[in-house]
Each structure stands twice: as C-alpha cells, then as structure tokens.
Amino acid sequence: MEAFMNYLQLGLTHIxxxxxxxxxxxxxxxxxxYTFNDWKKILILVTAFTVGHSLTLALAALxxxxxxxxxxxxxxxxxxxxxxxxxxxxxNKASHNVSLLYALTAFFGLIHGLGFSYxxxxxxxxxxxxxxxxxxxxxxxxxGQLIIVLFGLILSYIFINLFKLKAKYWNYMISGLAIILSIxxxxxxx
Amino acid sequence: MFWTxxxxxxxxxxxSRCDIEVNDQNELExxxxxxxxxxQMAMGLSPNLELDDTYEGSDMMIEKFLNKNxxxxxxxxxLKLEYIESTPALPAVWxxxxxxxxxxxxxxxxxxxxxxxxxxxxxxxxxIDFRNNRExxxxxxxxxxxxxxxxx
Numbered sequence: 001m002e003a004f005m006n007y008l009q010l011g012l013t014h015i016x017x018x019x020x021x022x023x024x025x026x027x028x029x030x031x032x033x034y035t036f037n038d039w040k041k042i043l044i045l046v047t048a049f050t051v052g053h054s055l056t057l058a059l060a061a062l063x064x065x066x067x068x069x070x071x072x073x074x075x076x077x078x079x080x081x082x083x084x085x086x087x088x089x090x091x092n093k094a095s096h097n098v099s100l101l102y103a104l105t106a107f108f109g110l111i112h113g114l115g116f117s118y119x120x121x122x123x124x125x126x127x128x129x130x131x132x133x134x135x136x137x138x139x140x141x142x143x144g145q146l147i148i149v150l151f152g153l154i155l156s157y158i159f160i161n162l163f164k165l166k167a168k169y170w171n172y173m174i175s176g177l178a179i180i181l182s183i184x185x186x187x188x189x190x
Numbered sequence: 191m192f193w194t195x196x197x198x199x200x201x202x203x204x205x206s207r208c209d210i211e212v213n214d215q216n217e218l219e220x221x222x223x224x225x226x227x228x229x230q231m232a233m234g235l236s237p238n239l240e241l242d243d244t245y246e247g248s249d250m251m252i253e254k255f256l257n258k259n260x261x262x263x264x265x266x267x268x269l270k271l272e273y274i275e276s277t278p279a280l281p282a283v284w285x286x287x288x289x290x291x292x293x294x295x296x297x298x299x300x301x302x303x304x305x306x307x308x309x310x311x312x313x314x315x316x317x318i319d320f321r322n323n324r325e326x327x328x329x330x331x332x333x334x335x336x337x338x339x340x341x342x
Binding site for chain 1: 225
C-alpha cells in the first residue's frame, strides 16, 4: 500500500509540477473555451486525453515504443500551440467539429504520455516490474489532471461570471497566453 | 567506469532512487540510481566533459559524493560506507555500496539521511526502497523530508 501511495503521489506531483508546466498548460488550454455548463464535453475531452497518454505511458514503460525525448519535448508545446489555435478559430462552440477535437485530443495524449514515461522510467529500480508502479502513477496523473481542469473552470467562472468578462475575451486571454508560452518552449527546446 | 555528461531535457527530471537490502553477511547492500549530469553538476564538473574508463578518479568522486550526501545510522551509530562499483546506464549511473551492520540486524533501528541533490534542485525527489525477507517499505524524500527511520 505504501509503494502504491508513493507512486500515486509521484504521478500527481509530476503533472502538477510548476517547474515543468507544459502538461498543466495543455490541460488548461484544452478546457479553455469551456465552462462548468460544458462538463459533459470536458469529461469526454479529458477521457480522450487520458486514453491517449495512458496508452503511450504503458507502451513506453514496457519498451514497446521508444522515441527520443528531445523530439517529444518539442512536440508537447506544439500540441499546446495547436490546441490554442484551434480554440481561437472555433470560438463558437456550437459550430466546431467535436469529433475532430476528441480525436486530436486523444492523439495529443499519446505525445504527452511519452513525456510522462521518461519521468516514470527514472523512478524504476533495476529489475523492477513496471506493472505495479504503473497503475498508481497513472492514477496520480489522472487526479492531477482533474485538479487542473477544476482550477481552469474556477478561473473561467471568476472571470466570466463574476468579473463579467465576455467568453470570447477569456478565450483570447487563455489561448493567447498559451500561444506565447508554447512558442517560447518550442524555441527553447529546438 | 565510462560516462558522458549530457544535457537534461527541459522538463527536467530530478529523481534518484536508493534500494536497500539486508544480505546474509549482516550488511546493508545499497544500490543507487542517479542521473549522470546531475551528479556531475553537483561535483562541480563541466556537463560536457566526457570521461572514459581510464579516468581513475571517477569512482573516488562518486564515493566522496555519497559519503557526503548519504548517512545511515544503526541504533544512532553511524555506519561506514564501503564503495563497491558504479555501472553507467545512460543517462543514469547505478552505484552499489555496502554498510556493515554493527551487530545482529534484526530489531535494529535504521535511520537514513539522504541529501542527494537537495541543495542543487528544489524539486529533487529521492526514493528509498527497503527490502528484507519479511517486508518491503517505500519512502519518498525531498527537500522538506530528508530522513526516514525504520526497524529491521
């Protein structure tokens, strides 16, 4: 139980790590155009992302998939950039192709999962089986993800409902910030 | 031993792990996994320095590093580190050391202080797994918590 909770804590603190905020920024940008009323769409988006990153985290941890970490470190901010651009081009939520968004999110999840796997593999002992730590680590990532989503929704509620900022300007703020930060990350990582 | 200093990925990983086992010779066998560029940085070496297996000082440097950053006590008496070897597994290095226990192990209280890279990285995480015939214990140490105590 001790080891289970430790790995869960490690997954949680890894995704919530402010020093490596790329995953935080992606999840915030992903949910950037939504509010608490859109909880069903958010749930599907987050599930799509979870399926994607869980798959590649497991495959990479099992050494079935291996991609140079330098490439993944560039691809992750690219996923943030593309998501932010998508948000800006689809401000009218009713009009955007939701199926495309879900598919893209799952695909981006594959990339983030590879990013998680480098940290996860660093935790493993020499001959340790990956199965025992993989589940709690991934659970920790999920819990962290939900915390980030909740944080994003609370922020949007504060700005849109309390400060009466129009939703489109909130989108400009979040997506604009995500574009700036992701371009900076890409430039640092190339 | 051979190692190469390499730059970390930007989403930096600051983790070490330490596996402790009690062997039949009444010793603690301790295996560390530490990232090479981090340990080189902590030693004040250039990150781009390439060291080959003719570099005789590398084992001594790691031993000195561990003596400084890891302290193990048995019933409040500090145990002496005996360096065995280091094996590169890029980007990390596996290092094995031993600590001779003072008397019969069972029932002893062991306290481990782990300061590995704590001063260098505020987000450093140091995992400790302890295993004997009867049980396994896992601990997560960091800047706020640098020691653990357990009974053999």
